[in-house]
Amino acid sequence: MPERIIVPFGPQHPVLPEPIHLDLVLEDEKVVEAIPSIGYIHRGLERLVQKREYTEYVYVAERICGICSFIHALCYSQGVEHIMKVEVPDRARYLRTIWSECSRIHSHLLWLGLFADGMGFENLFMRSWQLRESVLDVLEDTTGGRVIQGTCKVGGVRRDIGQEKLDEMHRTLDPFEQQCRDLGDVFLNDDTVKYRLKGLGVITKDEAYDLGAAGPTARGSGVAMDHRETGYAAYGDLGFKPVVETTGDCYARCAVRVKEVYASIDLIRRAIEEMPEGPIDVKVKGTPDGEYFSRAEQPRGEVIHYLKGDGSKHLARARIRTPTLANIPPLVKMLPGIQLADVPVVVLSIDPCIGCMER
Amino acid sequence: MAFLKRSPWILHYDASSCNGCDIEVLACLTPLYDVERFGMINTGNPKHADILLITGGINTQNREVVENIYEQMPEPKVVIAVGICAATGGIFRECYNIVGGIDKVIPVDVYVPGCAARPEQIIDGVVTALSILEKKRAAMAGTAQTREEEQHTEQAGEST
Numbered sequence: 001m002p003e004r005i006i007v008p009f010g011p012q013h014p015v016l017p018e019p020i021h022l023d024l025v026l027e028d029e030k031v032v033e034a035i036p037s038i039g040y041i042h043r044g045l046e047r048l049v050q051k052r053e054y055t056e057y058v059y060v061a062e063r064i065c066g067i068c069s070f071i072h073a074l075c076y077s078q079g080v081e082h083i084m085k086v087e088v089p090d091r092a093r094y095l096r097t098i099w100s101e102c103s104r105i106h107s108h109l110l111w112l113g114l115f116a117d118g119m120g121f122e123n124l125f126m127r128s129w130q131l132r133e134s135v136l137d138v139l140e141d142t143t144g145g146r147v148i149q150g151t152c153k154v155g156g157v158r159r160d161i162g163q164e165k166l167d168e169m170h171r172t173l174d175p176f177e178q179q180c181r182d183l184g185d186v187f188l189n190d191d192t193v194k195y196r197l198k199g200l201g202v203i204t205k206d207e208a209y210d211l212g213a214a215g216p217t218a219r220g221s222g223v224a225m226d227h228r229e230t231g232y233a234a235y236g237d238l239g240f241k242p243v244v245e246t247t248g249d250c251y252a253r254c255a256v257r258v259k260e261v262y263a264s265i266d267l268i269r270r271a272i273e274e275m276p277e278g279p280i281d282v283k284v285k286g287t288p289d290g291e292y293f294s295r296a297e298q299p300r301g302e303v304i305h306y307l308k309g310d311g312s313k314h315l316a317r318a319r320i321r322t323p324t325l326a327n328i329p330p331l332v333k334m335l336p337g338i339q340l341a342d343v344p345v346v347v348l349s350i351d352p353c354i355g356c357m358e359r
Numbered sequence: 360m361a362f363l364k365r366s367p368w369i370l371h372y373d374a375s376s377c378n379g380c381d382i383e384v385l386a387c388l389t390p391l392y393d394v395e396r397f398g399m400i401n402t403g404n405p406k407h408a409d410i411l412l413i414t415g416g417i418n419t420q421n422r423e424v425v426e427n428i429y430e431q432m433p434e435p436k437v438v439i440a441v442g443i444c445a446a447t448g449g450i451f452r453e454c455y456n457i458v459g460g461i462d463k464v465i466p467v468d469v470y471v472p473g474c475a476a477r478p479e480q481i482i483d484g485v486v487t488a489l490s491i492l493e494k495k496r497a498a499m500a501g502t503a504q505t506r507e508e509e510q511h512t513e514q515a516g517e518s519t
Contacts, residue, residue, distance in 0.1 A: 011421070011424055012370075012372050012403075012405070012424065012428055013403065017371065017373060017378075017381045017382070017384075017385060018373050018378065018381065019372075019373055019421065019424070039420045040375070040418075040420055040421045040424065041373065041374070041375040041376065041415065041418065041421065042375070042418060042420065042456050043375050043416075043418060043451045043454045043456055043457055044454040044455045044456040044457070045451070045454060047454065047455055048451075048453060048454055051453050059450065060450060063377045063379070063450055063451075063474075064377065065377055065378050066376070066377040066378035066379025066380070066381070066382060066475055067378050067379075067382060069377075069379065110382060113389075114385075125389075126389055126390055129385075129386065129389035129390065130389060130390040130391065133386070133389075133390075133391045136386075145475075146383070146475070146477065147379045147382060147383065147475045148377075148379050148474060148475050353378065354373075354378075355376065355377045355378040
């Protein structure tokens with residue numbers, strides 16, 4: 001039996017921009033065990049809810065993660081609105097959907113780029129990020145921020161998108177979709193990409209379900225679970241079907257994200273077409289008293305904000321369960337048996353977002 | 360070592376940022392902003408790096424990691440704190456696990472404000488860091504700077 005050695009991976013690692021530490025137990029080049037350790041960017045945001053007023057905490061919720069920022073704010077606001085029995089106007093629900101889907105596209109393009117970089121396909125990395133900039137331009141134009149938007153608030157949204165801008169967005173969607181399809185074609189059909197990804201880091205449907213995988217990691221293994229189906233914001237009106245692949249390897253998880261980009265473009269198109277007229281926010285009076293589990297679908301999977309108010313202007317408790325933490329057990333399951341050189345690709349395939357995970 | 364001025368290598372570490380600034384740092388490398396045209400390369404190895412670019416504040420667990428990375432970098436080196444939480448702790452400063460800005464642990468030369476800092480601001484910060492790096496290099500060379508090097512500088516026509 002070959003000698004076992006332990007190779008430390010992270011927290012400062014060239015492939016991952018964020019710190020996560022894995023102790024990889026190797027037999028020659030083969031991984032036999034991976035032991036994760038976390039906590040490098042834990043800040044303690046859940047406790048901050050006792051120091052910020054419930055209307056101010058939206059900004060903190062947005063900064064749990066700079067990639068899924070809008071959806072965190074949306075999920076938090078939904079929770080408080082439900083506790084306070086506030087009905088959000090239709091136009092605000094549609095605007096929230098558009099911004100959510102924009103952040104999903106920018107997150108997936110970002111991930112596709114990092115993934116390409118992880119497998120050594122530098123050119124594809126640059127191409128994905130170039131395409132992502134056009135989404136950021138739209139976000140900046142409509143909200144004022146590139147990555148942290150600050151438009152969601154308890155009771156609606158802060159900004160409206162004018163009809164002219166909506167028409168312009170609608171016009172640019174077709175050429176943008178074509179560019180995304182050209183890019184996605186490389187990820188799905190290129191021989192080198194397929195050779196690198198197929199059969200790598202496999203996790204079966206049952207394993208994914210038992211280990212509590214979320215988002216594209218679960219959907220890549222055939223678990224058709226997507227919280228947009230529950231119809232929060234305007235998803236209920238627009239109708240939605242989750243993207244599912246069945247092979248459960250890195251290629252499947254990549255394919256899910258590529259196809260979700262197309263699905264998101266379609267959702268934005270329909271949301272613009274069906275955009276109702278009316279106000280964008282309602283006045284919120286009083287303080288929250290009660291508790292609620294608010295759920296939303298992030299680019300990485302399901303996020304839960306559990307909020308509890310005690311009638312004061314500060315919430316008593318917030319508990320946030322983020323998809324990356326749910327995806328760490330499946331990751332630990334995927335790693336044994338693969339080569340050391342494939343570890344960065346497999347780690348990236350769950351789309352680790354450590355900012356979310358450690359809060 | 361005069362070549363440093365033209366091609367600094369950057370090491371990026373995420374201390375306890377929300378990712379917002381990190382992805383903007385990465386965006387600097389990609390086609391729209393493309394800092395490689397200035398000769399800057401993002402390296403993964405502290406021993407190769409001239410500029411340490413840190414996002415986010417210091418917490419109790421990453422304190423040692425940041426110190427360790429800084430120690431491993433060769434002199435002269437410049438530290439850039441990107442984003443408001445790297446400067447003061449920002450919106451997270453009241454969190455129980457946050458010690459404060461980067462300057463609580465290691466000396467910082469350039470502060471880039473913003474939440475999240477825009478790529479233009481980050482590039483501006485790096486360009487400012489370059490002149491500080493050059494000053495540090497000159498101070499290190501000090502009187503030991505050989506006549507040969509001076510002549511070389513004069514020939515290149517780089518009068519400051």
